[in-house]
Amino acid sequence: MTGKKILILAGVILIVEIVLLMVFKQEMSLPDFQDVPKWNLVKTAENETTFLALNKVTVVMMLIVDVLIITMAYLATRSLRQVPGKIQSFFEIIVDLFSDLVTQTLGENGRRHLPMLGSLFLFLWISNIIGSIPFAEEPTRDLNVPIGHMLAVLTVVHFEAIRIKGLKAYLMSYNEPFIVMMPLNVIGEIAKGVSLAFRLFGNILGGAIIVMVISYLARYVVLPAGLNMFFGIFVGTIQAFVFTMLGMTYIAVAIAD
Amino acid sequence: MININLTTVFTILNFVFLIYILKAILFKPLTKFLDDRAKTIEESLRLAEENRQRAEDMKTEHDQIIMEARTKASEIIDSAMVNASKESREVLAEAREKAQVTVDSAKEEIMMEAERIKQDLRREVAAMSVSLAGKVLSREIREEDHKELISKSLDVMGHRN
DSSP states (O other): OHHHHHHHHHHHHHHHHHHHHHHHHHHOOOOOOOGGGGSSSSOTTOOOOOOTTOOOOHHHHHHHHHHHHHHHHHHHTOOOSSSOOOHHHHHHHHHHHHHHHHHHOGGGGGGGGGGHHHHHHHHHHHHHHHHGGGTOOOOOGGGGHHHHHHHHHHHHHHHHHHHHHHHHHHHHHHOOOOEEEEEEEEHHHHHHHHHHHHHHHHHHHHHHHHHHHHHHTTTTTTTHHHHHHHHHHIIIIHHHHHHHHHHHHHHHHEEEE | OOOHHHHHHHHHHHHHHHHHHHHIIIIHHHHHHHHHHHHHOOOOOOHHHHHHHHHHHHHHHHHHHHHHHHHHHHHHHHHHHHHHHHHHHHHHHHHHHHHHHHHHHHHHHHHHHHHHHHHHHHHHHHHHHHHHHHHHSSSOHHHHHHHHHHHHHHHHHHOOO
């Protein structure tokens, strides 16, 4: 997209925002800062504390992200051409990048992890940047999503470690450098996962809160668009990439001697 | 938003399904396609290199052939030129000789003719002079008497001419 088109798009969004502001002036007036903790950051069953609840908005947004990714992937690979079109070259770049990264980090055998890591990146990336669309919530703003992905990645990490090293060597690796350090190693493993999940969650939720506060102050005009750009696209891309790279690194560390 | 509940399980299931779907429709075909294309490009590059090599060999060969042909042609031209100049010289000499002969014989003929005409003229003039003198003197002059005289005077005239 050229700069001119982006400018036109920004102008259209601005006009729409102003019109919405004028029409829904009453409804859009946000509460006072004292009420910030009550702001409905994730419109979920927030009063339910049972483990059996399902955060409906998160689920819906995840399904939307799934549909987006699968549709784009289908469009990209429906008719693969030697001279790629736009969608095809987009996916070619991503697949090529991750293919190279996986081969460099995990060796030639590591290419079997490419679908997992590639899907992880695509899902988290689209999840993070979808928040830039008005009224759409990032699924990653819900702690369940980073934790779910973290659990999936760590499962792969430990299964790979057992598969490559054998169960005995895997268990013995917790006794390094000697058996007294075993609790520390276990805590380290847990900390790995917790930091992985909370890094993503904190970044996305923090960005969302900042955008929301600035939107309240600037009345939904101009500035939030730039902030959305920064937190949604820039931070979102980086965090998705960091999550994926760390997952890859954990696998590499686990299968190393 | 920080309640851990069934959404986590849903996320994991969603992720696993997404991996399988994307593996089937995106990663497998695309990696295969990319590998194939890399192979094709490698093959084409190799072929191009081969063709270039072959073309270069051909070019050297052609250059050599052209060089040989050029040398041969210049040799032929040189020898032809030598032959031609020799021949032309011969022809020229012959022609000159012939011309000389022709000119000489023509000169001789002309001289002879001139001599003959002179003799004729002299005879005629002598005869005319005698008859004229006869007429002037109104009597017959003996030809034999005066012929010598006339001849002498004609000789003088001829020398004057």
